[in-house]
Amino acid sequence: MLVSLLCFSLSGAALATERTDEVVKLKVTATAYNSLPGQTVGNPSIGAWGHRLKPGMKAIAVSRDLLAMGLEPGAEVTIEGLPGRYKVLDKMGSRWRKKIDIYMGVDRDAALEWGRRPVVIRFNSENS
Numbered sequence: 222m223l224v225s226l227l228c229f230s231l232s233g234a235a236l237a238t239e240r241t242d243e244v245v246k247l248k249v250t251a252t253a254y255n256s257l258p259g260q261t262v263g264n265p266s267i268g269a270w271g272h273r274l275k276p277g278m279k280a281i282a283v284s285r286d287l288l289a290m291g292l293e294p295g296a297e298v299t300i301e302g303l304p305g306r307y308k309v310l311d312k313m314g315s316r317w318r319k320k321i322d323i324y325m326g327v328d329r330d331a332a333l334e335w336g337r338r339p340v341v342i343r344f345n346s347e348n349s
Contacts, residue, residue, distance in 0.1 A: 276326025
């Protein structure tokens with residue numbers, strides 16, 4: 222009986238320490254990019270981790286410091302002021318900090334119109 226209670230107690234303790242998601246809210250600089258030659262390194266339709274980028278996708282590239290904060294490949298992000306959820310499918314060069322690049326297909330004019338602006342992003346970060 223004591224062994225049964227001990228096992229029950231330990232299994233309850235394990236449940237109490239399971240990983241949970243925490244919503245992270247972060248102000249970053251947002252620019253836009255296209256899958257056009259000259260705007261990316263290599264094939265302009267392939268992201269840094271091999272994801273194929275297609276016009277109409279809601280995708281972003283992130284600065285490497287954001288990767289360390291939990292924005293891993295495939296993570297979903299909301300961008301304040303824009304509808305829907307965006308997937309992290311690309312990463313930026315190492316010189317950038319707290320920055321995202323919003324994928325705008327082949328619409329260069331839309332990317333230029335977006336320009337550079339501060340935005341607030343939200344994403345889930347796992348804690349232990």
